[in-house]
Amino acid sequence: MSLYKRxxxxxxxxxxxxxxxxxxxxxxxxxxxIDELGxxxxxxxxxEEALRERVQTSLQQALARESAPITANDxxxxxxxxxxxxxxxGPIDPHLRDASVTEVMVNGPHRVFVERAGKIExxxxxxxxxxxxxxxxxxxxxxxxxxxxxxxxxxxxRLPDGSRVNAVVHPLAIGGPFLxxxxxxxxxxxxxxLVHMETFSEQLxxxxxxxxxxxxxxxxxxxxxxxxxxxxxxxxxxxxxxERIVTVEDAKELQLAQAHVLALExxxxxxEGRGEVTIRDLxxxxxxxxxxxxxxxxCRAGExxxxxxxMNTGHDGSITTVxxxxxxxxxxxxxxxxxxxxxxxxxxxIREQMASALDVIVHLSRLRDGTRRVTHVSEVQGMEGDHLVxxxxxxxxxxxxxxxxxxxxxxxxxxxxRPRFAEKLGDHGIVLDDDLFIAEAFARQAVGx
Numbered sequence: 001m002s003l004y005k006r007x008x009x010x011x012x013x014x015x016x017x018x019x020x021x022x023x024x025x026x027x028x029x030x031x032x033x034i035d036e037l038g039x040x041x042x043x044x045x046x047x048e049e050a051l052r053e054r055v056q057t058s059l060q061q062a063l064a065r066e067s068a069p070i071t072a073n074d075x076x077x078x079x080x081x082x083x084x085x086x087x088x089x090g091p092i093d094p095h096l097r098d099a100s101v102t103e104v105m106v107n108g109p110h111r112v113f114v115e116r117a118g119k120i121e122x123x124x125x126x127x128x129x130x131x132x133x134x135x136x137x138x139x140x141x142x143x144x145x146x147x148x149x150x151x152x153x154x155x156x157x158r159l160p161d162g163s164r165v166n167a168v169v170h171p172l173a174i175g176g177p178f179l180x181x182x183x184x185x186x187x188x189x190x191x192x193x194l195v196h197m198e199t200f201s202e203q204l205x206x207x208x209x210x211x212x213x214x215x216x217x218x219x220x221x222x223x224x225x226x227x228x229x230x231x232x233x234x235x236x237x238x239x240x241x242x243e244r245i246v247t248v249e250d251a252k253e254l255q256l257a258q259a260h261v262l263a264l265e266x267x268x269x270x271x272e273g274r275g276e277v278t279i280r281d282l283x284x285x286x287x288x289x290x291x292x293x294x295x296x297x298x299c300r301a302g303e304x305x306x307x308x309x310x311m312n313t314g315h316d317g318s319i320t321t322v323x324x325x326x327x328x329x330x331x332x333x334x335x336x337x338x339x340x341x342x343x344x345x346x347x348x349x350i351r352e353q354m355a356s357a358l359d360v361i362v363h364l365s366r367l368r369d370g371t372r373r374v375t376h377v378s379e380v381q382g383m384e385g386d387h388l389v390x391x392x393x394x395x396x397x398x399x400x401x402x403x404x405x406x407x408x409x410x411x412x413x414x415x416x417x418r419p420r421f422a423e424k425l426g427d428h429g430i431v432l433d434d435d436l437f438i439a440e441a442f443a444r445q446a447v448g449x
Contacts, residue, residue: 022074023128029062029082055086090136091125096163096183103225106179109133118370133177137167140179144251151271158251161186165251182225188255191234199227199364200374201412204394207377207436211360212238214425215317219334221324222364227372228321229253229297231364235319236295246286248279249297262289279303280341283310296320302341304334311357327361327378331388334358348386355383359421361390369407377412379419391417399443413440 059079084093095104095114103115109127113120127133141148141157148155153172157165164182191205200208211218212235220235222228236256239245245261247254252265264286269276279296280303286294287310294310296303298321311318324330331354338350363376375396381389392415400410416439422432 022078025066026078026081026085027128027132029059029066029078032062052083052087055083059083085132085135089140090132091127092136092179092181095123095125096159096181099185102183104179104181104183106133106177108173108175108178118366118372130177133179134169137169137177137179140165141167146268147271152268155268156251158253162253162255164253184253184255188233188237188257189230191237194231194234197371198411199231199372203414203436204374204377204412207394207432208235208360208362209238210425210430210432211421212236212317212319213240214421214428214430216359216421216424217311217316217357218319218360218362219330219358220319220321220362220364221327221330222321223323223325223366226364226366228364230372231362231374232295232297232319232321235362239293239317243292244290245293245295246289246291247295247297248282248286250279253297254295256295262291280306283307286310287313287315291315292317294318298322299334299337301337304337305341305343305345308334308338308353308357312353324363327363327376327390327392330361330363331358331380331390351386351388352383355380355388359424365396367408369402369405371408373408374412379417379421381420391419393417393419393437395442397440397442401443410443413442414438416440 056079059082063075063079081091084090089096092104092106092112095101095112098114100116101114105113105115105120106127107113109130109132112123112125114123115121127136137148140159141155143160144157146155146157148167148169150169150171153169155165155167157167159165159181162184164184166180167177169177191209194200195202195205208218218235220228220232233254233256236245236254239256239258241258241260243258243260245256245258247256247261247263248266249264250266252263254263264282266279266282267275267277279298279300283294283296283303283306287306292315294307294315295318296307299307300323307318307320322330322333324333334354335347335350338345338353358380361376361378361380362374363378364372365375366372373396374394376392377394379391379393381391383389394412394414396412397410398408400408402408414437416437418437419432425432
C-alpha cells in the first residue's frame with residue numbers, strides 16, 4: 001500500500017479535503033469507461049452531443065454495477081467529475097468554461113489559481129494526485145500532436161479554442177506538474193471591446209486604424225500578460241479585406257476575420273531531435289508566399305532580422321509583438337535579437353535597418369488595479385548620429401490618481417506632437433485629423449508602471 005493511500009486511510013480525507021472513497025471509485029470507473037469506449041472517444045464522426053450521451057449512458061451503467069454506498073449528491077458529483085475527466089479537462093473544466101476567468105494556473109495537484117478581472121485568486125480546486133494531473137496534461141498536448149515526458153519535460157500547446165497552454169513536468173517541476181492555460185475569448189475582442197475596457201480611447205483607436213490602413217510597420221510591446229496578442233489581433237482587424245495576410249506564430253492564437261489569411265505555426269523537434277521548424281524559418285518562407293502583410297505573433301530571437309528585412313523590402317504594414325518594459329527598451333531588444341541571428345552585423349547597420357523599418361511602437365502595461373492599458377504610443381523618427389530618435393505621441397496620465405477602489409482614473413492623452421509619418425499616410429490617401437493631436441495637460445509627467 002502506498003504512503004499516499006495510507007494517509008488517506010489514516011485521515012479519512014486528503015490534505016485538500018477530498019473523500020478517498022469517492023476518489024478511488026472515480027479512478028476505477030474512469031478506467032472502466034476508457035477500456036469500454038476505447039476508440040469511440042476519438043471518433044471524429046460523432047458529434048460532441050452524441051459522444052457526451054454515450055459517455056453518460058456508460059457512466060450510469062458503471063455506477064449501477066458498483067456496490068459502494070454513496071449519497072445522491074456524491075453520485076451526481078461523481079458523474080460530473082468522471083464526465084469532465086473523459087470529455088473535458090478534469091477539475092479545471094468548470095474554470096475553462098467560466099467566461100470571467102482569463103487564466104488558469106495549476107501549481108501541482110492540490111493548488112489551482114485563476115485570474116479574474118486581472119486579479120489572481122485561489123479556487124480550492126484539486127486533482128486526486130500527480131497521476132491525475134498528468135493524465136489531463138497528456139490529453140491536452142496529445143490533441144495537438146505534442147508529447148511531454150522526462151525527455152521533453154516542457155511543452156507549449158493550445159486547446160482547440162486557441163487558448164495557450166504551457167506545461168512543465170518532472171524532473172523540472174518541483175512539486176508539480178505545473179500547467180498554465182491562458183484563455184482566449186470564443187468571440188475575439190473587437191476595437192469597441194478594448195475601448196469599453198479602457199485599454200485605449202476612441203481617439204487612439206482612430207489613430208491606430210489610420211496607421212494600419214496606411215501600411216505603417218507597428219510593434220506591440222509589453223510584459224507578460226499585458227494583452228499584446230489581443231491588441232495585435234485588434235490591430236490586424238484594421239487590415240483591408242482585399243489584402244493577403246500571412247500570420248506566423250509559435251502556437252496559433254490570432255483570430256483574424258479576413259478571408260485571405262494564411263496561418264503558419266512553428267513545430268518543435270520530434271523525439272529524435274529532428275523536424276523542427278522555427279519562427280525564423282516560417283518568416284523566411286512567408287516572404288515567398290506573396291504576402292501583402294506579415295503578422296508575427298512574437299519576435300523572440302533571430303527572426304527579428306528577417307522581420308526587419310521584410311519590412312524594408314516591400315512588405316510594409318507588417319505587425320509583430322515584442323516583450324519589453326517600455327518603447328525605448330523595444331529598440332534595445334530588437335537590436336539584441338537581431339544580433340542573435342548569427343550574422344556579425346555592425347550595430348550602426350542594425351540601427352539603420354530599424355530606423356527605416358519601424359514606424360510605431362504601441363506599449364501596454366498591466367496596472368495595479370488589474371486593467372491592461374496602452375501607456376505609450378511612440379514614433380521611431382530616424383537616426384541622429386549613432387542613436388535612434390523616438391517621440392511620444394500619446395502617453396497615459398498616471399497623475400490623475402486612483403479612486404476609492406484602487407481603480408486608475410487616468411487615461412491615454414495626446415502629447416501634442418504630430419508624427420512625421422503623417423506625410424507617408426497622406427500618400428496612401430489617409431489624412432490624420434488635427435483633433436487627434438491636440439495637446440492635453442498632464443497631472444504630472446507620465447511614467448511607466
